Amino acid sequence: MKEKIILKLGGSVITDKSSGECKVNKSVLEKIAVELASRENVVPVIVHGAGSCGHPEAKEHHLDKGLDHTNKAGIFITHRAVCSLNDEVVNALRASGVEAVGIHPLDACTAKNGRLISFDSSPVELLIQNGVIPVLHGDVVMDIGQGACIVSGDQLISCLAGKMAVDRIGLATDVAGVFDRDGNVIRHITRNNAGGLEIRGSGSTDVTGGMRGKIDELLLLAEEGVESELFHISRVSDFLDGRDNGGTRVSP
Numbered sequence: 001m002k003e004k005i006i007l008k009l010g011g012s013v014i015t016d017k018s019s020g021e022c023k024v025n026k027s028v029l030e031k032i033a034v035e036l037a038s039r040e041n042v043v044p045v046i047v048h049g050a051g052s053c054g055h056p057e058a059k060e061h062h063l064d065k066g067l068d069h070t071n072k073a074g075i076f077i078t079h080r081a082v083c084s085l086n087d088e089v090v091n092a093l094r095a096s097g098v099e100a101v102g103i104h105p106l107d108a109c110t111a112k113n114g115r116l117i118s119f120d121s122s123p124v125e126l127l128i129q130n131g132v133i134p135v136l137h138g139d140v141v142m143d144i145g146q147g148a149c150i151v152s153g154d155q156l157i158s159c160l161a162g163k164m165a166v167d168r169i170g171l172a173t174d175v176a177g178v179f180d181r182d183g184n185v186i187r188h189i190t191r192n193n194a195g196g197l198e199i200r201g202s203g204s205t206d207v208t209g210g211m212r213g214k215i216d217e218l219l220l221l222a223e224e225g226v227e228s229e230l231f232h233i234s235r236v237s238d239f240l241d242g243r244d245n246g247g248t249r250v251s252p
């Protein structure tokens, strides 16, 4: 029986996030695609972040703060940036023989004050039933409270996991896991120990809260009874094979 998994490819991994402009790490994408092509044990849904292909644009047009009369063009500009990255991810997968297609949250979701309130997951489920890997991404989303907002790939994961049964959820980033003050990986986070941790944002331009935003989102997911794992991209094969990946588990 194949495991249904959600794998988030962090923007810190698939782009050069420290660059002020969209720079895709094509060689990393190729390696991930080869890993996925060789796996018969999992049916993945891929979600990716924006990194330098979306965060700088969203920040410049302050879309995380909503729409006003000055920033409407930011919708197109930000969406185009992250869609260009989505094309690169899909193309890398397809070049390795993995049948994949992009799904864009702007077309499929509605939010209220920054939180998703509707997302029809049936295309995602039908695609995987038919052997095609859906590739979703953090995006600008129309918002009935503030006009528009930025929905992170992390929030999308929570939303998807609430709608479809998945066996495991993994988030690959540029760090080995969540570090404590001494730089050691915290192997297990729950609501009980999360309060005392020093978790900050990203070192690069980021409108969705960096590691802090990610852990807050994963703790909400944990409250729904769903566990997730955060690990370094170099350990993706361990995650795919269900082995210890040296990272941080966030659980109820």
Ligand SMILES: Nc1ncnc2c1ncn2[C@@H]1O[C@H](COP(=O)(O)OP(=O)(O)OP(=O)(O)O)[C@@H](O)[C@H]1O
Residues within 6 Å of the ligand: 009, 010, 011, 012, 013, 017, 048, 049, 050, 051, 052, 055, 153, 172, 173, 174, 175, 177, 178, 179, 180, 198, 199, 200, 201, 202, 203, 206, 208, 209, 210, 211, 212, 214
């Ligand atoms: N306590 C911490 N432990 C580990 N990383 C931390 C911590 N606090 C802040 N960080 C930062 O969080 C970053 C990872 O979060 P980030 O949001 O950039 O990842 P991502 O999901 O790959 O990116 P994106 O949001 O573009 O998809 C690390 O590069 C690190 O600088």
Ligand SMILES: C=C(C)CCOP(=O)(O)O
Residues within 6 Å of the ligand: 011, 048, 049, 050, 051, 054, 055, 058, 078, 082, 137, 138, 139, 140, 150, 151, 152, 153, 154, 207, 208
């Ligand atoms: C900035 C945009 C468009 C999406 C952000 O998604 P994330 O990189 O998963 O936080």
